[in-house]
Amino acid sequence: MLVSTYRISRNGRVSEMTLRPPAFPATSTQTVNEPELDLFARIQQELPEEVLNQKLVIGVGAGSGRGLYEGLARCGVSNFLLIDHDYAEGVNVATQHSVVSENGKRKVNATKERILDINPKAHVTAASLKLDNRFSDKDFESLVGKKLVNDPTDILICGLTDSFPAQSRTANLAMKYGIPYLAAQLYAGGEGGEVYFSYPGVTNNSCPRCALGSRYDAYEAGFHNNVTSNASDYFSSLRMNAIEGKIALMLLMYHEDKRSRYSNMLDMVADRNFVQVRMSPFAGDHLGLHVFDRTITPDYGFFDDTVWIPQVPNNEANGFKTCPLCGGTGDLLALKGSIADTREV
Ligand SMILES: [Zn+2]
Numbered sequence: 001m002l003v004s005t006y007r008i009s010r011n012g013r014v015s016e017m018t019l020r021p022p023a024f025p026a027t028s029t030q031t032v033n034e035p036e037l038d039l040f041a042r043i044q045q046e047l048p049e050e051v052l053n054q055k056l057v058i059g060v061g062a063g064s065g066r067g068l069y070e071g072l073a074r075c076g077v078s079n080f081l082l083i084d085h086d087y088a089e090g091v092n093v094a095t096q097h098s099v100v101s102e103n104g105k106r107k108v109n110a111t112k113e114r115i116l117d118i119n120p121k122a123h124v125t126a127a128s129l130k131l132d133n134r135f136s137d138k139d140f141e142s143l144v145g146k147k148l149v150n151d152p153t154d155i156l157i158c159g160l161t162d163s164f165p166a167q168s169r170t171a172n173l174a175m176k177y178g179i180p181y182l183a184a185q186l187y188a189g190g191e192g193g194e195v196y197f198s199y200p201g202v203t204n205n206s207c208p209r210c211a212l213g214s215r216y217d218a219y220e221a222g223f224h225n226n227v228t229s230n231a232s233d234y235f236s237s238l239r240m241n242a243i244e245g246k247i248a249l250m251l252l253m254y255h256e257d258k259r260s261r262y263s264n265m266l267d268m269v270a271d272r273n274f275v276q277v278r279m280s281p282f283a284g285d286h287l288g289l290h291v292f293d294r295t296i297t298p299d300y301g302f303f304d305d306t307v308w309i310p311q312v313p314n315n316e317a318n319g320f321k322t323c324p325l326c327g328g329t330g331d332l333l334a335l336k337g338s339i340a341d342t343r344e345v
Helices: 024-033 066-074 107-118 137-144 164-177 213-220 234-252 283-287 291-295
Strands: 003-008 014-019 056-060 079-083 123-127 155-159 181-186 192-198 274-278 305-309
Touching: 056 066, 056 164, 066 079, 066 107, 066 234, 079 107, 107 123, 137 164, 155 164, 155 234, 164 181, 164 213, 181 234, 192 234, 234 274, 274 291, 283 291, 291 305
Parallel strands: 056 079, 056 155, 079 123, 155 181
Antiparallel strands: 003 014, 181 192, 192 274, 274 305
16 A cells, blocks of 8 residues: 655645555564564563473353463463363353454454463363263363373363353362362352362362252252353453463462462362352342451452352261262372272262
8 A cells, every 4th residue: 555645845836745654564473473472572581481381271162261271271271271161152242251353253263362362372172061971081181292291290270161061060170180170160240259278188178069069969969050151251351361361370379389379379279179259239238248248358459359258078076968979088298199080970
């Protein structure tokens, strides 16, 4: 494209000039493809690439969870395995992270494209499948590869679906293979949310089933969850993604590099591995989420608060029915390798 412009000299003469615009597209393409492009230079002290390049993030659920994966890609995480069978729809634009041009596209493919746009060197496997009984543990092993056996603590598996069976299966897979684990749920209307996290040998005060025992009991008694993302605005997803991301970095960086503040955070909350977030001043009335009324003074608190709640293993001595998954010990190292088939837990 040529651009015509006019120059007026001091004596009033008008002359026409033709300018050639600088070649922005070519320059831009070169910049993206330059091998020395240093995207993560400013965060190396906290999140060194040589550590994060060894890690694999497995994401089960690519709806609200997409914000977590995109955020981790911006932190330098470069290996992803995304599992979701769902398609992006128009209604997701207001509550999750998709855009209109992605409607009808597999959520895992849209997320993969976005991650590669953030870091062109990332390795993203998009698995469009449902984590149901047709998907065996052997299928999982072949999808993940040798790292599952050789370096399970270099993996983080995230349960970020609103399907309870898929969340439960993800937890069972984490326990069977000894993988650090994170699971999150958004409560009705986006007025609150929770994150559970575990790391074998570190967070030994509860397994996922201890922490969510009453929910497991309810589903086994026939409960059907009818909570959707209705009335849950985009910022609730984004707010949860932020705390999920910080916790994910605690798990990924655990004892990896003493210069990083994330290196030992997990030790500080090893027995408080269940987090709740209040995202509305009405969360107590609407959701029965009263922990904030007990822990945050109303003179200062309103919403956007986080509590890290102490956990104990579910056993009779602690006043609970004994946990059928960990046997009431909360010992995740003992649980590793003890589950024959995660579909039958
Ligand atoms: Zn348990």
